[in-house]
Amino acid sequence: MADETIDPAETSAPLSADRQETGDREVILRARGVTVGFGDTLILKDLDLDVYRGEILGFVGGSGTGKSVLMRTILRLMPKRAGTIEVFGHDLDKLSTSDLSDLEQRWGVLFQMGALFSSLTVKQNIQVPMREHLDLSQRLMDELALLKLELVGLPRESADKFPSELSGGMIKRASLARALALDPQLVFLDEPTSGLDPIGAGDFDELIGNLRDTLGLTVYMVTHDLDSLHTACDRIAVLGEKRVLLTGTIHDMLQSDHPWVKSYFHGARGRKLMG
Ligand SMILES: Nc1ncnc2c1ncn2[C@@H]1O[C@H](COP(=O)(O)OP(=O)(O)OP(=O)(O)O)[C@@H](O)[C@H]1O
Numbered sequence: 590m591a592d593e594t595i596d597p598a599e600t601s602a603p604l605s606a607d608r609q610e611t612g613d614r615e616v617i618l619r620a621r622g623v624t625v626g627f628g629d630t631l632i633l634k635d636l637d638l639d640v641y642r643g644e645i646l647g648f649v650g651g652s653g654t655g656k657s658v659l660m661r662t663i664l665r666l667m668p669k670r671a672g673t674i675e676v677f678g679h680d681l682d683k684l685s686t687s688d689l690s691d692l693e694q695r696w697g698v699l700f701q702m703g704a705l706f707s708s709l710t711v712k713q714n715i716q717v718p719m720r721e722h723l724d725l726s727q728r729l730m731d732e733l734a735l736l737k738l739e740l741v742g743l744p745r746e747s748a749d750k751f752p753s754e755l756s757g758g759m760i761k762r763a764s765l766a767r768a769l770a771l772d773p774q775l776v777f778l779d780e781p782t783s784g785l786d787p788i789g790a791g792d793f794d795e796l797i798g799n800l801r802d803t804l805g806l807t808v809y810m811v812t813h814d815l816d817s818l819h820t821a822c823d824r825i826a827v828l829g830e831k832r833v834l835l836t837g838t839i840h841d842m843l844q845s846d847h848p849w850v851k852s853y854f855h856g857a858r859g860r861k862l863m864g
């Protein structure tokens with residue numbers, strides 16, 4: 590479909606994105622035939638995935654199946670052997686370094702492991718992407734960092750704390766604040782609620798939902814958390830056999846006959862979803 594509805598964020602962006610519509614849903618990330626391996630071992634083979642604008646996509650799969658590898662490949666932190674990855678309508682392999690850098694400002698990332706720099710305060714951590722991509726005064730960056738803290742529900746006092754002085758839940762929020770530093774349209778979250786108690790995890794899910802609603806974010810969330818998949822995610826993609834086996838709603842997952850999907854969503858830990 591042609592550009593009938595113009596998103597101001599798109600038109601003001603340095604790159605004029607080509608729209609890719611599937612029905613009335615705009616594909617914001619499209620992976621086709623993605624193959625990634627280490628030595629003789631293929632981790633991902635011929636993987637296809639679409640992520641739609643404004644959705645919260647839950648990405649699941651057994652431990653070690655390649656969820657983090659795929660995320661790192663999309664972010665160009667890992668090379669792929671074949672396939673294409675388009676984000677905001679741009680084939681990442683075809684962009685110049687400076688266009689890529691512009692594009693990178695439009696996504697934010699929360700990594701699975703130790704997302705913050707331990708030697709920097711929370712405020713300094715949030716300012717890392719700002720320093721990298723923008724040329725702002727310290728005063729403005731301080732104001733922006735406080736704004737991001739407020740957005741993720743952290744008190745102002747946490748700005749000058751070091752990660753070691755924060756709880757696990759606060760670290761996740763501070764990491765999210767950093768992922769939001771450049772007002773991205775798309776955020777990648779790798780197990781954002783792991784290690785949190787169910788209430789903390791529930792609060793985090795609610796925060797993600799609120800941010801999606803208020804900022805129009807698209808969220809790509811790797812998670813093992815069945816509660817998150819049930820309550821926070823609009824759609825779920827299952828990684829298995831080196832590719833995306835299945836995508837759909839939680840309802841679709843519960844209907845699936847695939848043995849892994851069945852045992853995951855109907856297993857002891859998943860049983861409460863059936864109620
Ligand atoms: N840099 C690397 N070099 C070699 N092998 C790697 C590398 N990174 C990941 N792997 C391997 O790729 C596979 C997938 O790893 P990945 O971290 O993506 O799993 P995952 O699905 O994220 O698992 P988890 O749910 O435990 O986080 C694993 O077998 C891992 O050992």
Ligand SMILES: [Mg+2]
Pocket residue numbers: 656657658701779
């Ligand atoms: Mg992982």
